[in-house]
Amino acid sequence: MVSSPFKVASVQFNPILNERDKNIEELLKVTEQAFKEGARLVVAPEMATTGYYYANREAIKPFVDTIPGKTTAAFAKLAKKYNSYVVFGMPEVDGKTDLYYNSAALVGPEGYVGKYRKTQMWETEMHWGAWGDLGVPVFDTKIGKIAINICMDSAYSETARLAGIQGADILAFPTNSSAQAISALPARAQQNGMYVVSANRSNTEVGFHMIGGSAIWSPEGDKLAEAKVVMTESEDIDEPTITYATIDPKNFDNKNKEYLEGRRPELYKDLMLTVAPWDYTKNTTPHDVVAAALQYEPVIGNKEKNKEKIERLIKEAKLKDSKLNLVVLPELSSTGPVNNLHKNEIKKLAEEANGETTQFIAKLAKEYQVSIVFGMVEQENNHLFNTAILISEDGQTVGKYQKTHLNKSDKKWAKEGSTLSVFETKSLGKIGVLLGEDAQYPEASSVLAVKRADIIAIPSAWNGQYGGEMQINKTVSANTYPEGSMVTWDAVAIGAQAYTVVANYVGTKEEYAGRSSLYTLDPLYALDQPVVASANKEEALIVKFKTIQPDAWFNQELLILSRQPAYFKPLIQEN
Template identity: 30%
Template sequence: MVFTVDLSRTSDAMSRVGARCLQRLAAGSVGLVVASLMGMALMVPAKAQDGRKPVKVAAVDFIPAWGDREGNIRRLTQAVERVAAQGVQYAVFPETAISGYDFSDPAQLAPYVDTIPGLATAALLPVLKRTGLIMSVGIAEKDASTGIFYNTAVLLGPDGIIGKYRKNGLNGQDVQLFGPGDTDVGVFDTSIGRIALIICYDDTYWQYDRLAALRGAQIIGWHSVSDRVMPGTPPAKARMNHSTVASVQHMSALNGVWVVGATRSGIERNPITGSQLYYNGGSSIWSPLGHKLVQAAVVPPETLPPGLNGFISTTIIPAEADAIRKKRLAARRPSLYNPLLALRRAPVDSTATVGQRSVQLAAVQWSGPASLLGSSQPQANELMVLPELSGLPTGLGAAGIRGRAETRGGGFETLLADRAKAGNGYLVGSYPEREGSKVFHTVALAGPRGTILGRYRATHLSDSEREWASVGDAPLVVSTPLGRIGLATIGDLAVPELVGLYQTLRADLLAAPGGEPSLLKVEIDPRLYAVSDPPTGRADLHPYLAAKLGQFWVISGGRRAGTFTAAGIFGPEPVVFTPTLTAAAGADAVRYRTEVPAPGTWINQQQLIDGQRNDLSRPLVLEAQNSCFQTWKQAGHGIVSCP
């Protein structure tokens, strides 16, 4: 793989980021990898390619001047010339690049919107035709027919307008200016491969990038203006200090696609209201395995001149996403998701926990190969989660695990219930459960009275689990005085639909016994966090993502191996407020007391569910062979009605 970092205004910090990424690539710690689709161009036919050739891609830091549409179009055209001159073949530019973002209402924004086709496309297309560059850029778009404003990303190439996407995941600022997107999530055939477009706050939801993967995307272009709280902000308001760019890793890791994520730097000031937004940079490019390949510097607030402020780039082979994406999607079980993921609505939802309660959580850590179930005991009213296969030693192999399988009510469940009763708390562990000729990986919850309160059979198996276990048939949430407790395995958490089910079922806590530490860690730049101890390089990625995307606490007991552990407690707002805690060396557990349900700062579970576009979720619950799914996939873009 060729690796390059190109910067029009190179800084020492950005150079250091590139050097570290190059060292990781040379050491082989960043893997490359792999699906299929039939996409269609929106406005002009594109010569589709299979994406097998190397492509130089770039995430561009472009700074618009507030409310200077014509000037920004001119500067954008100049930036495109400079990026293309460096051999870039696909460039992603930030959100709302020709208007700026900080507007108070549609009337204030109205003089600076554009149509598609419009002024910006007319200026850009001749440059693309001459240079051969493909680009996508965020535009505050006015629909020529209806006059409705949309937060839009448009994909352009040498032959014209390829397609566009109107943002679905609208945040508190967006809803004051833009209508909800009506394009669905499209995937477009281009001369370099299949590209999908996502915009900023869309990445708060798992559904939109998943829809792109289901339609066969090889590359996601992500367009953002991810703002942060300004220095000196009062602590009460600083709790809103989220950074959208800190969520980008999940799009690549969960879906097996390349992600080119562009955001901007600088300070944007609205001269009418006096408000200002601080953008901290941090554009990044991710491999289909969820590894960061290159990242721009995360910078402090600074007034910068409008125009090109730099870009990062690397060379990828789009088709190397195909096999990985196919494997990620093969783990899905759409029959489990229908109808909950398509039809469930909030806020008219009586399922959710009412009233706050203080809850003690504990994730147990075992360092040796033996089971320590007999000496594990929760504290009073504590939820304690053990490592997976809690009654067995490690290293048994598939045959050994099957040979130790037992029926419900057997020795494992009896001991688990006894230990819960002894501590007057709640204890979660897992075991190989035999029913007839089948063996399941079953997670059991025991309560303070010494009874089993619930059993869940893993529904999404990891590669190692498939060697000995059959799949279960349903998620499970148990109502307790601590809150609503969902049960899962770590293997389940690699599938975002399972997270979506537990979110929809309004779980407050997800108990997920784990095994050995994962090789896939959180790789998000720690400077993008407001919490004091970000989990970068330390925490396993999948439970971290499950907590954030589901807006519930994830408690995972696990084993320790060297300097890493799978035992952790993962909060629903790990960027802003709730910590990510992993067990220290030599500790028998990591503990934390919190409030349930999580009250939230910039978002909580209720707001997350309210903001979903369930009308776009139908493909998520359809089997691949379903004729409606096939029609939707083959259309490539747009909302498809089925007979």
């Protein structure tokens, strides 16, 4: 396998509907141009040989081809000549069943390498195409392990994760995106420690506008290169645009890929469930929520000082908005992070779940008539847990969650939890809880979605050890993400279609990074607005939202109905 850095190219190519032969001829020319410039991998858009919109099987029938077939053979000659690879989208016909698929082919110097059939389809192609039935194969090539996802696949974290757990180095991503698909890509790159090469269109077809913004993302979620974004039909760019970046194979082994070893497949069995539309356990009543995410500088190990800060900030929040009904505190709220304490010191700080800290929080909940999510060092049966507890406004314990994905510091003193939990409340609906590093594992938030969490609370102690600032083009989102928005937390909210409230610390020698926040269901198409606090100020960030959003074009109900768990089985299988 190549060990030196190499160039890759994203071809923002705009096919003409119903002109397959002409499109292939033009795409071959553009691909050769990129090869001549030294690209070892070229990625072209979804349905690049035909255009995208076809009303039914009869409409697309004249333009399908087998894979392998005439189309792949034409690209194979080019790939062999330049000792390079190309991925392009096309409608495929299966020679045995005569079924059609929205597919992408990988062709290289050795000829046809493999294909991918789109797993998570959008409504348009469902009128002529069958659901993909190949899973997410990963292909060993001379330039690394390459997997393919297509467009709507990126709305479901599982599809890219299937590539990640097989060790994919590069995800080729053909798309015809109006915003959603390409906006998910930095999270998919980061969650799986792989490069992503995306190719979109930049024009309008049968009233559907595709916004360009083809990009190459690093395994850290950094944007390496991006084509122009065109948000309106008046800005259409019909001619091809080639965007180049460099991939370094030395970065195929990276910190984010190492995090995959922390997965806990035994906890993810619910990913295989689809209860909708007959799920009688789901909440069907939207709730108006006024939440406060508290951030403060913890005094490590000093419960009394931290309690003073907690009470002061809750009081301030209630004074700002009397309708406040939910408060989320940072991880290990009363002790502060205990990373640098000896285990014996941590034991002295530990309490049972109904101990004095819980009683203190219950008193605040009743006094201020708010539900509170807080964290503590819990002692249970001679074990210590990093625990979060939800207290209702009447001071009752609704439930507790023990952190399931421990970081290196946690593992020195804490036992792993064994359940991903969603709690039922009368006033707020269903609340799921994640703690700190749990948010890195998209399977965890997907399980909470299957369990129909309306809200996800994330008490955190974050100083940049995972995730990173969002780098999507600001013009892509109708409601702009605030400065300091964090990829990982946003991916929880959009991926689970659950409003997500994050509370984080500021300050200390560990330089906790603040940015407590609300992440929402759909800022891209102007449904709602994320909100982010400062990086260094003690404050109660107050946010407002209405849960469920039953009338939105995409919501948790539609997410659950449209996901394809039959192909998720590798995610729940233990090594």
